[in-house]
Amino acid sequence: GATRVAGVVGLPITHSMSPILHNAWLAAAGIDGIYAPFSTQPGRFRAFAESLRGGSVAGLNVTLPFKGEALALADEATFRASAAQAANVLVFREDGSILADNTDGLGMLAALAEQAPGFDPAGGPVVVLGAGGAARGAVAAFVEAGGPEVRIVNRTLARAQEIADGLGARAFPLSDVAAAFDGAVAVVNATSAGLSGSAGLEVPIEATPAGAVVMDMVYKPLKTPFLAQAQAHGRRTVDGLAMLIGQAIPSFEYFFGQTPPKSVDVRRLAIEALGL
């Protein structure tokens, strides 16, 4: 058969972990495939994606700032992508059509399953901190999981309210975060406040039940101030790197038609590449 080609497009793209993950899996599985980084200018993304219709590229991962445009140009979208209002996967079908999906929420659920064994995303109320693109995908995944209540806490309440209204969740201002934490089985930081160089998110983790799982989407550093705070209170924690790997797995399945081999330690590779 012909070499299968896929890639990732974004701006900037040089720091993307996706080529490292996918190419390690391709090599380990012995698949005749290539996964390449593509950089394109903001005004050129749509034309680039359109030019791949029905051609020899199997699919693309899409990263910032093109996730919204990727969804808009697709002929069909999964619930997850529509709900997130963003696509991180485009699949170029042989009939010339384009399918959009969003595997970020799946990655979050996979990270929780992997690092907090036994966690049930439908087992009680869950809290998403933040109301940006990443939060939207997380809320969509939790709503799809079917738990009793998804709570969105954000500094700017109006942004949380908009997502809550659209997806059937409940919005809280940051000043009411303790009320949102009450009875929660999971708290996921989807703000950018855990980034190194900032003070980190200061929230009353002790207001969560002792069995709650605390996750940060930020993965640099691997143990963010938010996760360190959660561990200090004895909470189980889940890191953002597991989510990054977790979104890549279903992407690989779309592009190369099989599950990535378990024999390669992509987490180790990513930790080395990121200098974590």
Ligand code: NDP
């Ligand atoms: P956005 O810029 O779209 O959203 C940022 C959010 O963070 C907003 O809700 C904003 O609140 C909030 N925020 C920022 N600073 C603070 C602060 N100091 N205090 C309180 N709230 C704050 O970002 P994204 O949604 O695209 O990404 C969020 C994070 O998730 C990023 O760090 C990103 O790297 C990470 N991410 C990780 C992934 C993974 O695979 N691990 C995948 C996707 C994203 P407000 O609305 O009030 O401004």
